[in-house]
Amino acid sequence: MRSTMQDVPLSVGDLVRYGTSVHSRARITTWTGGEPRRATLGEVGARAARLAHALRGLGVAGDERVATFQWNNQEHLEAYLAVPAMGAVLHTLNIRLHADQVAYIADHAEDRVVIVDASLVPVFAPVLPRLRTVRHVIVAGGEPGGLAAEGVEVHSYEDLLAQRPDTFDWPEIDERDAAAMCYTSGTTGAPKGVAYSHRSMYLHSMQVCMTDGMAVAQGDTVLAVVPMFHAMSWGLPFAALMVGASLVLPDRFLQPGPLADMIQAERPTIAAAVPTIWHGLLEELEAAPRDVSSLHSVIVGGAACPPSLMERFEERYGVPMLHAWGMTETSPLGSFARPPAEAAGSERRAYRLSQGRLPASVRGRLIGPDGAPVPHDGASVGELEVRGPWVTGSYYGGEDPEKFHDGWLRTGDVGSLTPDGFLRLTDRAKDVIKTGGEWISSVELENSVMAHPDVAEAAVVAVADPKWDERPLVAVVLRDGAAAGAPELREFLAEKMARWQLPEFWTFVAEVPKTSVGKFDKKTLRSRHASGELEVVDTRE
Amino acid sequence: MRSTMQDVPLSVGDLVRYGTSVHSRARITTWTGGEPRRATLGEVGARAARLAHALRGLGVAGDERVATFQWNNQEHLEAYLAVPAMGAVLHTLNIRLHADQVAYIADHAEDRVVIVDASLVPVFAPVLPRLRTVRHVIVAGGEPGGLAAEGVEVHSYEDLLAQRPDTFDWPEIDERDAAAMCYTSGTTGAPKGVAYSHRSMYLHSMQVCMTDGMAVAQGDTVLAVVPMFHAMSWGLPFAALMVGASLVLPDRFLQPGPLADMIQAERPTIAAAVPTIWHGLLEELEAAPRDVSSLHSVIVGGAACPPSLMERFEERYGVPMLHAWGMTETSPLGSFARPPAEAAGSERRAYRLSQGRLPASVRGRLIGPDGAPVPHDGASVGELEVRGPWVTGSYYGGEDPEKFHDGWLRTGDVGSLTPDGFLRLTDRAKDVIKTGGEWISSVELENSVMAHPDVAEAAVVAVADPKWDERPLVAVVLRDGAAAGAPELREFLAEKMARWQLPEFWTFVAEVPKTSVGKFDKKTLRSRHASGELEVVDTRE
Numbered sequence A, B: 001m002r003s004t005m006q007d008v009p010l011s012v013g014d015l016v017r018y019g020t021s022v023h024s025r026a027r028i029t030t031w032t033g034g035e036p037r038r039a040t041l042g043e044v045g046a047r048a049a050r051l052a053h054a055l056r057g058l059g060v061a062g063d064e065r066v067a068t069f070q071w072n073n074q075e076h077l078e079a080y081l082a083v084p085a086m087g088a089v090l091h092t093l094n095i096r097l098h099a100d101q102v103a104y105i106a107d108h109a110e111d112r113v114v115i116v117d118a119s120l121v122p123v124f125a126p127v128l129p130r131l132r133t134v135r136h137v138i139v140a141g142g143e144p145g146g147l148a149a150e151g152v153e154v155h156s157y158e159d160l161l162a163q164r165p166d167t168f169d170w171p172e173i174d175e176r177d178a179a180a181m182c183y184t185s186g187t188t189g190a191p192k193g194v195a196y197s198h199r200s201m202y203l204h205s206m207q208v209c210m211t212d213g214m215a216v217a218q219g220d221t222v223l224a225v226v227p228m229f230h231a232m233s234w235g236l237p238f239a240a241l242m243v244g245a246s247l248v249l250p251d252r253f254l255q256p257g258p259l260a261d262m263i264q265a266e267r268p269t270i271a272a273a274v275p276t277i278w279h280g281l282l283e284e285l286e287a288a289p290r291d292v293s294s295l296h297s298v299i300v301g302g303a304a305c306p307p308s309l310m311e312r313f314e315e316r317y318g319v320p321m322l323h324a325w326g327m328t329e330t331s332p333l334g335s336f337a338r339p340p341a342e343a344a345g346s347e348r349r350a351y352r353l354s355q356g357r358l359p360a361s362v363r364g365r366l367i368g369p370d371g372a373p374v375p376h377d378g379a380s381v382g383e384l385e386v387r388g389p390w391v392t393g394s395y396y397g398g399e400d401p402e403k404f405h406d407g408w409l410r411t412g413d414v415g416s417l418t419p420d421g422f423l424r425l426t427d428r429a430k431d432v433i434k435t436g437g438e439w440i441s442s443v444e445l446e447n448s449v450m451a452h453p454d455v456a457e458a459a460v461v462a463v464a465d466p467k468w469d470e471r472p473l474v475a476v477v478l479r480d481g482a483a484a485g486a487p488e489l490r491e492f493l494a495e496k497m498a499r500w501q502l503p504e505f506w507t508f509v510a511e512v513p514k515t516s517v518g519k520f521d522k523k524t525l526r527s528r529h530a531s532g533e534l535e536v537v538d539t540r541e
């Protein structure tokens, strides 16, 4: 029996129509270093309509891809609204990748138009001549000089928007059609493409606004540090649109100093970023205190949150950190670490440090090395597979089909699930250290080392070992002025770890290499080690 | 371009699978007058599986309708879970309707099985012999005596569940298929049927759990006073399942005394009911105080919340009331009166007393008497039409097609919309008093009369008038021991109203007649007046 319900597709166009009218007074603030640029969501909506007209004027039709090469700022948000709502596909390019990779991704997605931030023209210039499908480049936030390629027209964003109508008749769209594309970060290999649907983005936005999700609501001001080119800035722009939350966008001012200034000045209630950003902010606040008391939730994800980070933030600044796990492939919200209301003390702390609870819409299962399901007992470990309406079922272009298993996504993340649905990741499958038939979690080892007061950051990779197959190598960044050596750090670990887990190989580095989105770049660490660039201390000697 | 997202239907089965496992420790408490009956959601899930097996055993297949004739209690919840999840259609019958109406509705929906609460057997007995499609009656919570009809088997619920498996392999279902049916309250005419889909119930549950919705979350305990036979208890059971909130179910103990006891003993954080229930509770608390401090939100809807009710509740008990508007036709959450964060003082109060803001998924428009759209300026009044994924697009069986207009539902509610999306209903189209070419809102007049300290309740209907077409008749229930007369009440109104609006006709009654779900029953009031049953005071005399 069919229901009698109306057949109304879930669409970004409806979110745009609703958010920019009903919540037209929400504030969109872009940091500039000086006086911030301020607009209302109503104004952004009008400019998004102009942008849609401009894109139609350039011939963008059907599901053509319109790419962005932009910071988190007002113009990028305008593209977020206009492109999916007009029925085209928004493709957010990662501005931090190597030119070869950007060109590969833009070609792979068959981008037709690219909107480039003026400050990024020097970065984009070497990419442009290699692009085979792009016909128009639009430069936002400055003059369109310095870009040229055969068969490509270069435009000024503001010129294109001028004299266009302030409203656009957003078309009705099949909710399963693509609204946006994003490629993975390339932490483990070449980036792979995911195409989100109108349906998935709408449902994901609802989840972000659920009280047990990120609880984004009208009246919140969300500081979206996590890049809009990285997994849709964790869905925050669309969630804000859905409920009328205000946004603070840091543009290119992602250094700890400006971020601290931004928080003090703009008083966001929610802020979201990867651990390295919060780590930097913490150091900054210690050097030069700012008022961060407006924050009711600091969301941390994209990589495991070190316990020491969560504790320092909360103890010193009274700011609650919420740990989330997700992937580009999962839109990205996969789990969210709000502890059960009844948990207290150390149990509560453990829940908060876990990767969080999977919501009703994200089913999880664990598959052991033998391919058999692993029980959700909070102890047994396996590769996490997920299924749900905002989880991808393939990569764009059909790459890596082995990542999909009977309709489930194989995450490449390894860990356990508790009976009450909490995920505790021990590692990426590629980063686990397999030693003498046992596994060492690189993440747990990193967290233990980072708990030492002299250590600012620590990253662990496997190195080949003739006897044990693999052994851990710990790359340590010491705090300014600190002097702990490998024997002392090893001694420190000996209190909490079994002997066979204690690392013998250590290296002291000025900085842990980071990926394009600020995660520990273990690929690079491994290759530096392989090429002999790292000076390794062997504590057995 | 198709997205790469997985094609996972939104379904009640998934909610059941998730909620009863991940949130198996949530508490389901049924009031009994004595020691409450307690179960965990995990136990309810196991019993729902048994029920599904039992129903299959009785031959329930495909989309057959399984009706309930039950209070809000654990067994009713078991049916809520089992019936939609197994692919059948749950049909909640209104236990307070006249036997003729129940029989009409059950036949109309072609119910196959009815689950009846033992305490309601005397009410159901006269209905049963008239039912043409029912083949099985299952009596829950007591012995199955006292029911008989030709061709109908009568079973004991517990006997049927005994020895069935504790798990059921919930099938995958097309999300647009019907999951549940409900008929309107019959306030304005014969009840009309609505068939909710798996999709609509899932989306609606997400909305209920959004921070700007009812904000239901893990750790909440929800007292669902609003009947499970009335618009799915406002979606609270499924929302609770989605996030693992606990439920307190009042069974047949809906009188103010037991409700107050329940709140004190079970400490719910959220409670939901129509204004008359809260009105009764208030009187009860005044007579015999109880601790109601556990409540962080008291949700009121189904009829306009009188300002005096909201104020007394908040001032005397510090309990915040949240006003919501909805219809059986809208699943039912249509709008929710959380004021904009920036509103303060009297503006904030006005927002809270409005019917609330329409969320992104419920589009609204106003149509004037001439059929033309009315602006959303907070002043212009028209009939509200709504559109969205959990709004019905027809009545079951195709009745009243004139209630649908280009894919929108004509709500029969009259009011204004503000530019920021808040709905302010002035009346039902059928209740507006049309006098001398002007309109008087019966609801506003009622609220003004109820603001008088001597008045407990007031209901206004139109009476025919030779000169003005219609004039208001006010039916007043005085507080115990109060003695205000019509001239005094009219004098009281004169301070706030224009002369032509002041009612001349008054009647003093012991009680305002109520519908099956506790709304003012103006149909009955009108017919009592027409038959001369009411003693009318004419203040002109």
Ligand SMILES: Nc1ncnc2c1ncn2[C@@H]1O[C@H](COP(=O)(O)OP(=O)(O)OP(=O)(O)O)[C@@H](O)[C@H]1O
Pocket: A184, A185, A186, A187, A188, A189, A190, A191, A192, A231, A300, A301, A302, A303, A304, A305, A323, A324, A325, A326, A327, A328, A329, A355, A411, A412, A413, A425, A428, A517, A519
């Ligand atoms: N809270 C977290 N704790 C631990 N790891 C996390 C957390 N959040 C995200 N991750 C890691 O980030 C991954 C998803 O990141 P993203 O989609 O940005 O690409 P990537 O996996 O880093 O890159 P690629 O897939 O191209 O190698 C997850 O699979 C997981 O390994």
Ligand SMILES: Nc1ncnc2c1ncn2[C@@H]1O[C@H](COP(=O)(O)OP(=O)(O)OP(=O)(O)O)[C@@H](O)[C@H]1O
Pocket: B184, B185, B186, B187, B188, B189, B190, B191, B192, B231, B300, B301, B302, B303, B304, B305, B323, B324, B325, B326, B327, B328, B329, B355, B411, B412, B413, B425, B428, B517, B519
């Ligand atoms: N907060 C509210 N303020 C004013 N009226 C409300 C409110 N909430 C609900 N209503 C009224 O209740 C109606 C929906 O109620 P319901 O679906 O129970 O059936 P009914 O309209 O009372 O009965 P019928 O449609 O059979 O005549 C709305 O159309 C509206 O008139």
Ligand SMILES: [Mg+2]
Pocket: A184, A185, A188, A327, A412
């Ligand atoms: Mg990955």
Ligand SMILES: [Mg+2]
Pocket: B184, B185, B188, B327, B412
């Ligand atoms: Mg109605």
